[in-house]
Amino acid sequence: MDVLVCLKRVPLAGGTLILTPDSRDIETKHLGFGISPHEENAVEAGVQLVEQMGGTLTLLTLGPSDAEEQLRSQLAIGATRAVLLETDGQEWDPQGTAAALVDAINAEETKFDLIIFGAESADSAGYQIHIRVAHALNRPIITNVKSMKVENGVAVCDRVVAAGREHYEVALPAIVTVRDGLNIPRYPSVPGRMQARKKPVDMKKAEARVPKLEKVNLALAPSKSTGAEILGNGVDAVPALVEVLKKIGTF
Amino acid sequence: MILVLVDHDRGELDQLSLRALTAARKLGQDVEAVVVGKEAASLAAIVGEYGAKVLHVAAHANITDYTPMATGRALKDLVEKLKPAAVLAAGSPRGNEQLAHLAAFLDLPMAAECSEITLGNPHHVLRARWAGNLIESANVHADLLIASVLAFSTEPESANSGAATVSEFEPSLEPQDYAVKVLSRDAGESKGGVTLTDAKVIVSGGRGVGGPEGFGQIEELATLLGGTVGCSRVVTSSGWRPHAEQVGQTGTKVAPDLYIAAGISGAMQHIAGMKNSKTIVVINTDPEAPILGYADYAIIGDLHQVLPALTSAIRQAKG
Numbered sequence: 001m002d003v004l005v006c007l008k009r010v011p012l013a014g015g016t017l018i019l020t021p022d023s024r025d026i027e028t029k030h031l032g033f034g035i036s037p038h039e040e041n042a043v044e045a046g047v048q049l050v051e052q053m054g055g056t057l058t059l060l061t062l063g064p065s066d067a068e069e070q071l072r073s074q075l076a077i078g079a080t081r082a083v084l085l086e087t088d089g090q091e092w093d094p095q096g097t098a099a100a101l102v103d104a105i106n107a108e109e110t111k112f113d114l115i116i117f118g119a120e121s122a123d124s125a126g127y128q129i130h131i132r133v134a135h136a137l138n139r140p141i142i143t144n145v146k147s148m149k150v151e152n153g154v155a156v157c158d159r160v161v162a163a164g165r166e167h168y169e170v171a172l173p174a175i176v177t178v179r180d181g182l183n184i185p186r187y188p189s190v191p192g193r194m195q196a197r198k199k200p201v202d203m204k205k206a207e208a209r210v211p212k213l214e215k216v217n218l219a220l221a222p223s224k225s226t227g228a229e230i231l232g233n234g235v236d237a238v239p240a241l242v243e244v245l246k247k248i249g250t251f
Numbered sequence: 252m253i254l255v256l257v258d259h260d261r262g263e264l265d266q267l268s269l270r271a272l273t274a275a276r277k278l279g280q281d282v283e284a285v286v287v288g289k290e291a292a293s294l295a296a297i298v299g300e301y302g303a304k305v306l307h308v309a310a311h312a313n314i315t316d317y318t319p320m321a322t323g324r325a326l327k328d329l330v331e332k333l334k335p336a337a338v339l340a341a342g343s344p345r346g347n348e349q350l351a352h353l354a355a356f357l358d359l360p361m362a363a364e365c366s367e368i369t370l371g372n373p374h375h376v377l378r379a380r381w382a383g384n385l386i387e388s389a390n391v392h393a394d395l396l397i398a399s400v401l402a403f404s405t406e407p408e409s410a411n412s413g414a415a416t417v418s419e420f421e422p423s424l425e426p427q428d429y430a431v432k433v434l435s436r437d438a439g440e441s442k443g444g445v446t447l448t449d450a451k452v453i454v455s456g457g458r459g460v461g462g463p464e465g466f467g468q469i470e471e472l473a474t475l476l477g478g479t480v481g482c483s484r485v486v487t488s489s490g491w492r493p494h495a496e497q498v499g500q501t502g503t504k505v506a507p508d509l510y511i512a513a514g515i516s517g518a519m520q521h522i523a524g525m526k527n528s529k530t531i532v533v534i535n536t537d538p539e540a541p542i543l544g545y546a547d548y549a550i551i552g553d554l555h556q557v558l559p560a561l562t563s564a565i566r567q568a569k570g
C-alpha cells in the first residue's frame with residue numbers, strides 16, 4: 001500500500017498574534033513552526049497503514065525551503081521519504097497550490113493508493129485544496145473523516161455530524177481528508193529522529209502563478225474582551241463564586 | 252442574481268443557510284436558492300420568507316442522501332444556465348465542501364468563511380483565518396464569485412416575503428459524482444446524555460488538571476450543575492479524555508450559558524471554541540493566564556482545592 005500525505009508548514013501561534021509591518025503576514029520571529037493538528041493525524045494514519053500492510057509513506061509539501069524541518073520531524077515518526085516544492089516563501093493561493101501538488105503527484109513513479117490531507121490548513125483555512133486535487137486526479141474524496149479503516153482495497157470512513165456519525169465507503173485509489181481526534185499522533189523516538197536525518201527529501205523548485213484569490217492584507221480580529229473580575233484567591237473566593245452562579249441563574 | 256445553496260439534512264433545514272440568504276440579500280440583487288434532493292422542496296416557504304424568489308430543486312435518482320460532488324455538479328449546471336453574479340453557501344463544513352466541488356468543476360477561485368462581500372471587478376471579501384483571530388482582506392479575480400458566509404457574522408433576518416416558486420431540474424450527473432455518499436448513519440459517541448453543543452453548563456479542564464484521575468472533580472461539578480465535561484487539546488492528545496469533549500478550533504465550538512475553565516491557559520485555538528459563552532469563569536493558578544482576558548470572573552488558585560470546595564458549597568446552597 002502506497003500512501004501520500006500532504007502537509008503545510010505553519011507558525012505555532014497560541015497567544016496574541018502580531019502582524020508584520022506590511023500587514024501581509026503574522027510576525028514569526030519569536031514563533032516556532034509545525035503543521036496543523038489535522039495533518040499530524042494524517043501522518044499518523046499513514047504510518048499505521050504502512051505498519052499494518054507494508055508499502056511506503058511519502059510526504060508532500062509546498063512551501064519555503066525551511067519546510068524541510070516539518071518534513072524531517074514527520075519522517076521521524078515513520079514516513080519513508082518526502083518531496084518539498086520550494087517557493088520563495090510567499091503563500092500561494094489555493095488554486096496555485098493545488099495545481100502544483102497535482103503536477104508533483106503526477107510526476108511521481110508511485111501511483112498512490114491513498115492520499116491523505118488535513119481537513120483544513122491551520123492558518124489560511126481555505127477548505128478546498130484537497131477537493132481541487134481530487135478533481136484534477138479524477139479520484140473520489142471523502143472529507144472530515146474521524147475514523148478510518150482500509151480493508152480489501154476499500155477505505156471505510158466515518159465522519160461526525162450533529163446527528164451522530166455518517167458512514168462512507170470508497171474503493172481505492174481515493175483521497176481522504178482527516179480531522180483532529182482520528183488518532184493520537186505518536187512522538188518521534190530518538191532512533192526515529194536519527195533515521196529521519198538520512199531519509200530522502202527531494203527538493204523541487206515551484207513556479208508561482210498569478211493568484212486568483214489575492215490576499216491584500218491581514219488585520220487582527222477585534223477582541224471584545226474587557227478582562228475578568230477577580231473574585232479572590234483559592235478556596236476563600238468560593239463563596240463569592242457561588243453568589244455569582246446564583247445571580248446568573250445557574251442554580 | 253445571487254444564487255444561495257441552502258443546505259439541509261434529509262429535508263431538515265440547516266439554520267446557518269438562513270444567514271447565507273440574509274447575507275445574499277444585502278448584495279442588492281435578486282436572490283434565488285437551490286437545494287439538492289427532492290425531499291427539500293418543502294423548504295420553499297422558509298426560503299421564500301428569507302428573500303429567495305425561486306427555489307431550484309436538484310432531483311436525480313442517484314441523489315438519495317448527502318452527496319457533495321453531485322451538489323457541485325448540480326450547482327455547475329445551474330450556474331451555466333442562470334449566470335448568477337455569485338454563489339453563496341453557509342460557512343459550515345458541508346457548505347464549504349459543496350462550494351469547493353463547484354469551484355473545482357469550474358476551476359474558479361473560492362473564498363471561504365467571508366464576513367463581508369463586495370461585488371465588483373475584482374470582487375472583494377473579508378474572510379476569517381486562524382480560527383477567526385485574523386481577518387484577511389482579499390480580491391477575487393473571477394466573473395463569478397464563489398464564497399461561503401462566516402457562521403454567526405450575519406444575523407438571520409426575515410424578508411417577510413411569500414413562498415419561493417419551486418423549479419425542479421435534473422442535474423447531468425456522471426457516475427463519479429455519486430461514488431461518495433452517506434451509506435448509513437448512527438448516533439455515534441453521543442451517549443444520550445447532554446452533548447457539548449446543547450449543554451447549558453460546561454466544566455472544562457486543561458493541562459492543569461494533571462491527569463485523567465483529576466477529571467473526577469470536573470465531572471462531579473458538571474453533573475451537579477446539570478452540565479457536561481469539556482477539555483483542551485492537551486488533554487485529548489495526552490489521551491486523558493475522548494476527543495469528543497475537546498473544545499476549540501479543531502474540536503467543538505460551544506456557546507453555553509456558563510463555561511468554567513479550570514487549568515486552561517487560553518490559547519487562541521481554545522478561545523475560538525468558547526468565546527461566545529454567556530458567562531466565563533476561570534480557575535487558574537496563574538494571574539497572567541491569557542484566558543483571564545476573555546473571562547467574566549476568575550478565582551486565582553489551585554483547581555484541586557477550589558473545585559471540591561466549590562462543589563460542596565453549591566451542594567450546601569442547593570440544600
Ligand SMILES: Cc1cc2nc3c(=O)[nH]c(=O)nc-3n(C[C@H](O)[C@H](O)[C@H](O)COP(=O)(O)OP(=O)(O)OC[C@H]3O[C@@H](n4cnc5c(N)ncnc54)[C@H](O)[C@@H]3O)c2cc1C
Pocket residue numbers: 012013014036037122456457458459460482483484485486497498499500501502503513514515516517518519520521524534535536537540552553554555
Ligand atoms: C491549528 C491548531 C489547532 C488547535 N486546536 C485546539 C483546540 O481545538 N482546542 C484546544 O484546546 N487547543 C487547540 N490547540 C492547542 C492550543 O494551542 C494549546 O496548546 C492548548 O489549548 C493548551 O491547552 P491547556 O490550556 O490545557 O494547556 P496549557 O497551555 O499548558 O495551560 C495549562 C494552564 O493550567 C494552569 N494550571 C496549572 N496547574 C494548575 C492548577 N493546579 N490549578 C489551576 N490551574 C493550573 C496553568 O497556569 C496554565 O494556564 C490547537 C493548536 C493548533 C496549532
Ligand SMILES: Nc1ncnc2c1ncn2[C@@H]1O[C@H](COP(=O)(O)O)[C@@H](O)[C@H]1O
Pocket residue numbers: 006007008009036038039060061062063094097101116117118119120121122124125126127128129130
Ligand atoms: N502548501 C501546502 N503544501 C501541501 N499541502 C497543503 C498545502 N496547503 C494545504 N495543504 C493541504 O491541504 C489541506 C487543506 O488546506 P486548505 O484548503 O488551505 O484548507 C491541508 O490540511 C493540507 O493537508
